[in-house]
Amino acid sequence: MSLPLVLDCDPGTDDALALFLALGSPELDVLAITVAGGNVGLDRTLPNARALVGLTKRAVPVFGGADRPLLGAFTSETRVHGIDGLGGIALPEGPAAEADHAADAIRRIVRSAREPVTLVGIAPATNLALALMTEPGIAGNIKQIVLMSGAWAEGNATPAAEFNAVSDPEALAVVLACGRPIVLATLEIAAQALCTKAHLAAMAASGTGACLRAACAIQGTVPFGRRLGGAGAALYDPVAVAWLVRPDLFSTQEAYVTMDLGPGPCRGRTVIDRWGRTPHAPNATVLTSIDAAGFFGLLTERFNRLP
Ligand code: BDR
Ligand code: CA
Secondary structure (H helix, E strand, C coil), X not given: CCEEEEEEECCCHHHHHHHHHHHCCCCEEEXXXXXXXXCCCHHHHHHHHHHHHHHHCCCCCEEECCXXXXXXXXXXXXXXXXXXXXXXXXXXXXXXXXXXXXXXXXXXXXXXXXXXXXXXXXXXXXXXXXXXXXXXXXXHHEEEEEEECCXXXXXXXXXXXXXXXXXXXXXXHHHHCXXXXXXXXXXXXXXXXXECHHHHHHXXXXXXXXXXXXXXXXXXXXXXXXXXXXXXXXXXXXXXXXXXXXXXXXXXXXXXXXXXXXXXXXXXXXXXXCCCXXXXXXXXXXXXXXXXXXXXXXXXXXXXXXX
């Protein structure tokens, strides 16, 4: 039995690899891809998601959603993902997007599913929050929510905050408070499995499929940032999906996670109580370590299952 899930994304270079990992993994039953603006605007992330799904030749519906956060202004991250979101790697146009808004699709899919659905959020959490806010009852049929969001230490978008979290902090607060099990893949876990030039070369040499080649070409455009020592690039979003496929590659810790929603310099920070310094019961499972070799083996094997 494969795990039914909805993947909410903003492709996005690392989103592209996460999408391929999800669609290449028989353990997962991807019911829909929902898309938000994030790394780049929705006008780019939606065609990117469609193109990526098209390359996999899988009949998975793609829904466009939020083009801005619940509050405040939209900001993109073109320094990492390029102007088009996929590092300038051109892909054939994918299938058309569905007509429904992503939040409506999430509500309908979760409401009508025969078994509880897993939500995977690797973008600003706006679509997920809109679905939960407009129909809180769907929480009862959500198995868990796996998020690439936040950090227990410093951020990547601001000194305090991670990009997805700070892009829509109120939305993330809604999701964290929904009462369903939350799994959090933070900046720190991805930093333990940096994709180096050697990893990419090995992956590229492992096959000839269109998805594998696209994954390697896209990832090859990602700059190695100073924050991570210049040795490689973090695969933030694939790590979150990998947790669902191979939880044995990870160790975890239960923690209470809350959001800094203030207007100051810490806005968007995920405050993760790893050491029980607050009286609150844990509301999240935080991924704390990853078997990097196992992770890259998994990516390579799963990309090679795709066309
Ligand atoms: C997260 O933000 C985006 O830039 C990436 O796609 C990832 O989801 C990392 O901070
Ligand atoms: Ca993303």
